[in-house]
Amino acid sequence: MKILNKNKSVVFNTTFIVLSSIFFTSIVMIVLTLAFSITQEDLRQILETSRLVTAIWLSIKTSFIVMLITFVIGLPVAYVLARKTFPGRALCDALIELPIVMPPLITGLAILMMFGNDGMLSGLRIDIIFTQKGIVLAQLMVAAPFFIKTVRESISAIPENLFEAAASLRASRFFTLRAMIIPLSKNGIIAGLILTWARALGEFGATSMVAGCIPMKTETMTLAIYMSAMSGEQGHANAMALILTLFSLFFLILFKSTMSKTNVYQT
């Protein structure tokens, strides 16, 4: 019986190791393919082409702005969805997650119709269409739900008795948020920010629909890669793709290093 159990365990471990290895190898191959497909000349040309440098900078700038706005707006939304009961909460929950399942192109189209000529919000006279504000708005609408969903789950996972303990210690709601909810949801918040930032950085559909692809103005890195690939500048496209990949990897490692390694509820 023992030998049979041991054999089962070996089969189980081997299957999981092989499947994981296939997955990780695929990712490494993507990075290596990009790395080996570019030359030093391609990299030099990109860094000397102001249009492409602007695109890289614009992507970094807008994705971080989106991350910041998402934190400020998304945290209260996640808190309300996790802690409050009100009529229509299930509907709000579904609406928040709608942009995750909806093609970004549709989100971009909706923004275009809202702020375009004769749109519902055209009266506000905010320059959204073909501007960098439009890029931020498009990325925000597409990426923020990832943060809200992750943080809402984190807040929901905080045991109810900790909220009761905080209230019995006469802590105000704001103090409880600052001293208990945010620290206990730290991993969820960081994971949500990573997802938001990554989604914003790689955003293509909604951004192109709202802001177009005006070189030196609204052309983000992903749009620039697409344009380069379409116009036959394969080397430029590959080099920028590699830069984007390495840049993402660097920030992922940086964010993850700030996450707690242990289960906070292990008391």
Place this chain on the structure above:
Amino acid sequence: MSIRLEHIFKKFGDCPVFNDLNLPVNAGEYHVILGPSGEGKTVLLKTIAGFIRPDRGRIYIHGTDVTMASVQERSVGLVFQDFALFPHLTVHDNIAFGLRAQGCSKKTINLKIDKYAAITGLARYLKKYPATLSGGQKQRVALARALALEPEVLLLDEPLGSLDTSLQEEIRLELKQIHHELNMTIIHVTHNKTEAFFLADNISIIHKGKIVQTETPEQLFYKPKSSFVAEFMGITNIFDGRIVREIKHNVHVHVAANEYHESLLLYLPKFPVIEDNESISFCIHPEKVILTNRKYDRNCLPGHVFHIISNGAMFDVIIDVMGHQIKATVPKTVFNRIDKDDVFVYFPPESFHPLCGKTHRMPENKRKCMNYAADSRIILS
């Protein structure tokens, strides 16, 4: 600070939790709410703390109506059954949590932490995280955290429930000491009778959404007012019977159970409201049951020794009296002198205690009973 709960009703959906619950707690007393699991003890504590609002009824703390006040507005500290420590904070920061929330200065916070860490024996553990503490240490942190805010009322929700026996004894002593030192009103809920008897100035028994009896531990044990209280207190010798006649506090009761039919004489001078032909429940404590080889004229029945349990200098003896099991606690020296094959069980008439709440139905008798209760400071359910 005194606490008074008046006519509390609460339902969760269709399920009633409190049904006209009344609870009086005197200022500075250690009050234990005792009852089996599932009787709403924790809900009651959370209602007093302000987490749950009653459907009807009023809650008074030191005479002030706090029924609609929020948790933060009541000067109440709560120690949770599972401690509810903040896992991301050290012991020091857990204790400081409430003080920081109140905006206390660093100096005040440190002074209070030093004081309450000393009282609860936590001075050496201030830099540790909850995950690294033992059950007893966690309980002390939860206590120190609640005490640091110096609440007027401290609520303890089964504080010893998750500790092992030796730790329970240790923390029990500490709770008694803390109550003595700080002289605050403490309400402690538990299902553990030993805990209740050791700690309480007064005990309230909760059953079916009501407080059925509030009494000192001694009164509760020797004078339970209902079969439920008697059974819950572990009193085994409970009889149900019908009153045949009463002459000058000598009450003749016909008792029938299994093959057992007997007329017993009860001497009940303190209960003036006995009526003929009424049903009555009464009990006799095991230490008052007499085992003998002599046949008395009254209240004496032949029995068969069924089981003997050694209990220190005493024996707990279970005797089968015509199908009815009677428990007697007798000194070992006395029991060893008895011929076990020819045992009689004798119930002294003055040793019976009627379980009130079954016979006082007529308004006139109820009034008499209330007067009696007022005289003897017994609160009737």
